[in-house]
Structure formats: structure tokens, C-alpha cells
Amino acid sequence: MEPASRTGASRDERVDRAKELASHLALNHVTAIALTWVDNAGITRVKTVPTIRLPDVTAWGVGMSPVFDVFLVDDSITTSPDAGGPVGDLRLYPDLDRLTVLSAHHGWAWAPVDRLTQEGDPYPACQRGFARRMAAAATERGLSFQFAFEVEWFVGDDAVDDPLGIEPATTGPAYGMSRITEVADYAHEVLEALQTQGVPVEQFHPEYAPGQLEISVAATDPVAAADRLVLVRETIRAVSHAFGLRASFAPMVQAGSVGNGPHLHFSARAEGRNLFAGGDGPHGLTARGQSMLAEIVARMRALCAISAPSVASYLRLMPQRWAAPYQCWGRENREAGLRLVTGTRGLEDAAANAEIKCVDGSANPYLVIGAVLALALEGVDAGRILPPEVTVDPASLPEDRQPPRLPLSLPESVACLEEDEVLRNALGEALFGAFVAVRRGEAALFSTSTAEEVVAATRWRY
Template identity: 30%
Template sequence: MSAMKTRDIKTAEDAKRIVEERGLSHVKVGFFDIDGVMVGKYMQQKKFLSALEDGFAFCDVVLGWDSKDELYDNVQFTGWHTGYPDAPLRIIPDSCREIPFEGDMLLFMAEFEGEAEKICPRGLLRRILERGAKLGYDVSGSLEYEFFMFQETPESVREKGYRNLKSLTPDMMGYSMIRSSVHSELYHELISLSETMDFPIESLHTETGPGVLEAAIAVDDALAAADKGALFKTFVKIWAQRRGLMATFMAKWSPDCPGQSGHVHLSLKDHESGKSAFFDADKPYTMSDVQRHFVAGQQKLMPEFLAMFAPTINSYTRLIPGFWAPTEATWGVENRTTALRVIPGTDKSQRVEYRLGSADANPYLVMAAAIGAGLYGIEQKLEPDEQIKGNAYTVDHPEHQALPQTLWESAQRLKASKPARKLFGDEFVEHFAATREWEEREFRKHITDWELNRYFEII
């Protein structure tokens, strides 16, 4: 019998066989927290094989602290008041992947069960997709990310106070053949990594900015697409650091450079026929009634769901006119100045691009919010506002298209959103909104360079 390949793994029995075939003493298991940060550990083979059948437990503090391991003081799910107990997780057999720089080591993903599943990002997306399935639709998606590369290390950036960092390459050279050819070894390594770890890159090129790249990940069903996006962000950072470099997915790392986006492309298929639910050859822009309602839902709920697309303090420094980031809840056809870009095509390519998200957002939450809002539009048969033709930044917009300007405001809008509670559940909305309020409060404890420069002497 030939040796199993990771992409052949579908069941717990398959997973058991490949681990035993390779004679692994330990297996790597990881999952994603509320901020989209991957956590996990090496698990002894015997324990892993047991966990395949019965699950395993992990301290629920990973759902009760922020991206700096600071404990939330305002969430109900876990905390000192609960004693930070273990929460159950299940291993996802078909998530098996090679880790090319760890010999025969295998990586498996996991997700929370029980009460923790109500706030688990991957679990949330799965529930949204089940909602779509009940409506008769299968959802496909893909993510594309911009990220800056630096000739720095975790030690050097701290020594420099994150100032005067040396970018991988200088100057603004979007789509540069020079840059991608001079550094072709890097590009080839990243492409190879993406193929081996099953988050294949469809296109890779420089973007406008010193050392910035953009990668479009190949389309897949929406849950797998979110897995690919989350793993891509994690392992790009790992790959870069192993090469003595650093990659950042901050929404905006410098006031002198454009921000970094995390766009998502979505399409729906009719489950029975397998045909596009978005494509109608007889309608303007080949845009079906279903796609129109889907876009309308996304547009209507964008201000209420913004915290899921712009989850950090830094996210809001990107949402300014003239830097390729949308500033209102707008839509247009093949218009990159709007928040929603309808892309006409064929039965295979008709889709919508949700352009609001920044690279720092959790892929599972971005997908859940973008799809959930669209399904809500279909359910309610909503109609979009008039599309924007031309420059969306120069158009006077109705008040309801305005987006929250701060993370705190976004958290309040999410908390007050009845559609959010209907789609995502009270437990998730309360928990996530509280984590964003915490993030804002943590920021308020600090004095920025701007404040010192502006007020220290003159006021």
C-alpha cells in the first residue's frame, strides 16, 4: 500500500494511518483565537490518536486574553471568576498539512466545542455557512492580502522601537518585474510553501509601497478559504522570520505608506443545480436578483459589522480617502473606490469583492460577516442603494452609509445590532464587542508620539 499524502486525509482513521506510517512521536495541533492568532502545541502520538476520537482540552484563557496575552477584565465567558478552566476542542482530520521545514512533521487544525463553540471564530463561520445551506446555497470564496516585508528581526524591531525599519526593497514599485526578478528566490520559496501547505497562491506581485507584496489565494469553499487565509498569514510570518526577515499584516504600519488590505471575493452556487446563483445573462451586469439582494445586505449591515472587518485601533488609520480603502458603505460595478465591487463575468466567475477589510482582520470573522450580511439581504429581499459610478470619495453620501470612525464606536454598533445577534448569536456579539472595547481602553493608557510632539512644549 502506497504512503498516504496529506491531501488524501478525510477521516480520523486516515489521520491515524498517516501519523503511524510516518512513525511520528509527536504531532503539531493548532487553532485560531478571536484575533486570528494561531496557538497550539506539539502533542504526543498516543494523546493525538486519542484526541482524534474523543477530542482534547485546552485552557480557555486563549479566548480570554488579547494579542499580547493580557487578560480581559470585561468578558463573561471566562476570567478569574471562572478560574480559566479547560475547554473542549475537536481535531479536524481533513486539515492535515505538511510543515516543509520540520521534516515529516504534520499539522492538524482544531476548533472549539461546547459552550466555547459559540465564540469560536471557525465555529461561527461554519454556522453561517450552514445557514446558507438551508437557503439552498453553497458559498465559495478567496482572500487576498497585502503585507510589508522588512530586513529586520523580532529583536531588531524592538531595539529600534519600531522606527526607521529597513524595508525589503525601497520606493513605490507596484507590479514591478524588476523587484520580483531580483528577489525571485523569495517569491519561489513562498509559492512553494503555499503549494505544500495547501494555501496555493493564485498571483503574487509587488504593491505600491517599499517592500510590500500582495498575494491572492486560490478560491475554495468558504470554510476552506478561511483556513487557507489564516494559515497563510501565520506561515508567511514564520517563513520570513526563518529567513532573517519580518512580515507584517498591520492595517497601516507607517503614515507615509498605503494601508494593507484583506479583500474577500465571494460567490454563491445553487446547491441542487450547481450553477451560479449570482449570474443572470438577461440582467444588467449579469447580476442576478440573488446577487443584488446579497450585495444589499452587505451594504446595509456594513456599518454595524465594521468591527469584524476593522478589529484593531490601527485598522482605522487605513480608512481614509485616497489610499485605496473605502470610507463609506458603497457599491459599484468594477469600481475600486467603492466598498463593494461587483465583478460581472460568467457562470463561473460572477462574484462580489468585499474591499473594506484590512489585513489585520481575522479571516474567519471577515468571511462570517461578509457572508452573513449577504444571506440576510437574500432572506429580507433587500435592495441596494444606487450604485456609485466614478470616484466614490468625491460623492455626497447619505447618512446611513457612514462608517464608524473608531473601534469603540464600531463595537457599540455591533453590540446594538439586531441582525448581528440573529446571525452570530448573543454570546459571540457580547464577547467580541467586549474584546474590542478592551482594545480601545488599552490604547487610551498610552501616550503617542503625536501627542508629545504636539503638546509637550506649547500647551
């Protein structure tokens, strides 16, 4: 059976294209290609092949075990009803449309993969396949989505005299220009590498915590947005290594401080119209746009298991740290789980979008995007109305008027996910079972650990 193709091209046509690409790569002294996927622990895993093998890999894939679906963050292995153990095999097929020469990895190229069975059928637990299915379902409904992750990270290293501490590469004031001065050459290399790789950067700035930086990239289609996040992170990691530094995208890098949150922005259009602008609803939301966002807010506690899926996530989701630990929404409210961004007056149709803030660096971007799409599709024509807007810091309200808190722990969020039929059905039993097994395995792994121990154990894993 022919393996599935995003473009619909035949195997022979794909192989011919792979031969052309391999020749081009060889002329540019690219000797190897990294083929990546992101597992249920949120770790980017890889297999690599010599460039000369790209045509063969495009035709027949690269073998891998399905056991990776039940790897935990520390590389220990659990089991689920459909994954675990030494038996079975899958095939990794590179997406040639995403093939990129890596500027910061000399002699390397990169491509994300789709995971198929040995018979060439879609593998039901493939996270990228899940995002693709949801994107295709949106297209069938006449909807067009654009997504973009913000990318926050810590750059520095372990503290020499403290086994649980860190040494940031920047120590100037939060958002201060002095931080740019401290890492100007490093930042230049990051930005230049991304530009060379065709990643459109919209903003770059130092963030709040020492050593914390942020890049915002342009929005693109759903699957490409997740691919782009993987590429950006690995580029930053490579540049950091070249400067003798380490990069961490973990939810928390220092217990008790603020964490990293690759907040997710998205917009939705139908018949050329932005569903988040020009309507009669709150702040210009159309009826379909409001219903879509209301569905997401209503199911945000279950979504947290996917968007904030690690034990460390719940060390970050604290009030008054701009981590948005509340199940509510508000226009430009950065402590609300969903922030409505209307854009500058006159640019609403182009700029209006929603930001899901309860997302962190331990999340699998394909699962997050697929889950958001599933909820958006569930709600778009359901006639839902948003709850009352929260226009202040939720923590400043009297306790009896505060919106509900998002889950306070990983087991709590997983329990919410298990009860949510929409997300469970969208994921499918194989992917759902493996994902929940990993989440429960990690909860057990750190059940007796202190916050400091959790942070130290996961700091450099993401």
C-alpha cells in the first residue's frame, strides 16, 4: 500500500523530488538529515540518515519502535493498552515540504516526520497526524486557521556551587536594554540563523526573569506552526551550545520564579472573514467566533492536561505571575486563561486573534494545536455564549467572585481530560491511552519530590 502523502503525489513522484533535494543538499555540503517527532512527554526525538539516503527514506520510511509513545521525561518507559514493550515497528516519512538546511548545525538538514504503519496506513497515535486530521476537518468545514507560538527560553547553565541552581547568561533589569548588550552576539546569531532558515521573526526581547528571552514568529497553518516551533527551539539550542551556554524551554527553571510559556495565538476565518472581528459580540466577535472561544474556555481545565502536561507545569500556573491560572477570558487580560487580542484600531480584521496562555514548554505542540482545533470545531456552530468577561487581575477579586482556578496538579488535569468526551474522541483511543499513561507515569515519578527537585530534574529535558 502507498504511504499517505500530504500532497497526494505518488511514490515515484516523491522519490524524484527527494533525489533533486538530495543533490541540492549535497552541493551545499549537507551530509545528514535529522528526522524529528515530538513524543507524549513533550521531548523532541530524532533519527538521522545520510543525505544520500533521502530518496530511499522518502519511498519506504525509516523504522522506529512505537514504544517511544510511552517514554517519560526521564526516559523511563511505561505502558498503555496500545503501546509499550519491544514488539512492533513503525515507519518515519519525512515531510519534504518542510525540509530545511540547518544554519546552526553545520552540515545538517532537518525535516519533521509523519509516522505510518508498516502497511503505509496512518498510525493512530501519531501526534503530528492528529494535528493534521483536525486541520483537515477544519478545511472541510470551510474554516481556515492560523497559529503561532511565542517562544520563551532561559539561557545560561547550572550554577557551579549549587546542584539545584542556575547561572543566567543575562542579569540586567527585566526587559532592559542592558540584557541585549550582555548577549548581543548570541542574539544576533539566533536571529540570523532563523532568517537563513526562512523563519519569519516578528519580535525579540528580553523577558522578566534573569536569563529569559522571547521570540515571536509569524503565524502560519496549523501543522506548520507546530513544525516551526520545533525548528526554532532546536536552532536556539544549537546556537546556545556554540556559545558554551544551555537553553531551557522548561515550564520552570528556578523554583519559585516565573516560568517559560510558549503561549499560543490563533485566528479563524470563514469565507474570507476573521471570526474574531467585525461582529456584534463582545469586542467585535462574530457569533461563530464567540461560540468557538466559549467552547475552549468551557473545556480549558481538560485542555490543561495537554497544554500544561508536566508536574513542573503546576509550579508555574500560579496567580499573579502572568501565567494565567484561571478559567476565564478577557480582552488583553494576561492573567486570564484566554486573552482576546483585538489589535490596533483599523487593523482588527487582520490582527484580531485569541491567545491561549495556559501553555508551557513541556507541551507537545502538535497535540496542543490539534486539541485547540478539536474544541474550536466543536464550538463554532454550537451557539455558545462566553461567560462574563474578567477585566481585572482575577486574584484581586474577592474570593467568592474569582473565576475558577485551572487544575492545581497534573493528576487533577488528567482527570478532567479523562472526563472530556470531545477531546478523548478527537485524540482517539490509541493516542489518548498512551498520552494519559505518560502523564500518570510522570505524576507517580515525582510524587515524593520537592519543587526544587522537580525543577532540577526537568530543567534541561525540554
